[in-house]
Amino acid sequence: MIFKAVRDGRPYPDHGTTIKDWSQIPPRQVRLDQLITTKRELALDRLLAEDSTFYGDLFPHVVEWQGAMYLEDGLHRALRWALQQRTSIHARVLVLPREPASS
Numbered sequence: 001m002i003f004k005a006v007r008d009g010r011p012y013p014d015h016g017t018t019i020k021d022w023s024q025i026p027p028r029q030v031r032l033d034q035l036i037t038t039k040r041e042l043a044l045d046r047l048l049a050e051d052s053t054f055y056g057d058l059f060p061h062v063v064e065w066q067g068a069m070y071l072e073d074g075l076h077r078a079l080r081w082a083l084q085q086r087t088s089i090h091a092r093v094l095v096l097p098r099e100p101a102s103s
Contacts (some may be wrong), residue, residue: 002032002082003071008040010072012065017094019057025092027059032082032089035062035071042075060091066098 060074071078074091081089 002079003035003037004033004069005036006040007036007038007070010038010063010070012063012070012096015063015094015096022057022061022092022094025094027090027092029088030062030069030091030093032078032087034069035078036068037071037075039075042079057092060089062091062093063096064093065096069093 057073060077061072062074063070063072071091074089078089078091
């Protein structure tokens with residue numbers, strides 16, 4: 001198994017983090033088997049492209065929410081690492097606070 005789970009969509013609330021905000025988060029090592037994807041499909045041409053990160057961040061974006069880690073951006077990069085037999089990646093991890101319990 002490469003990822004912990006595969007989802008279609010984000011279960012966490014919109015965090016409004018900009019690209020500049022993401023760039024301020026230092027990358028840290030994350031195990032691929034702890035990530036839940038937020039996309040079910042990928043484009044094979046993007047997976048195989050050598051310049052796939054040319055216009056984006058070099059590090060995948062992960063949102064940690066309610067004890068789970070969701071791969072928001074960087075599915076192609078993470079899969080590329082997995083195909084190279086690597087078990088972890090360096091990613092920027094945004095930790096969202098738990099939502100308050102409903103009363």
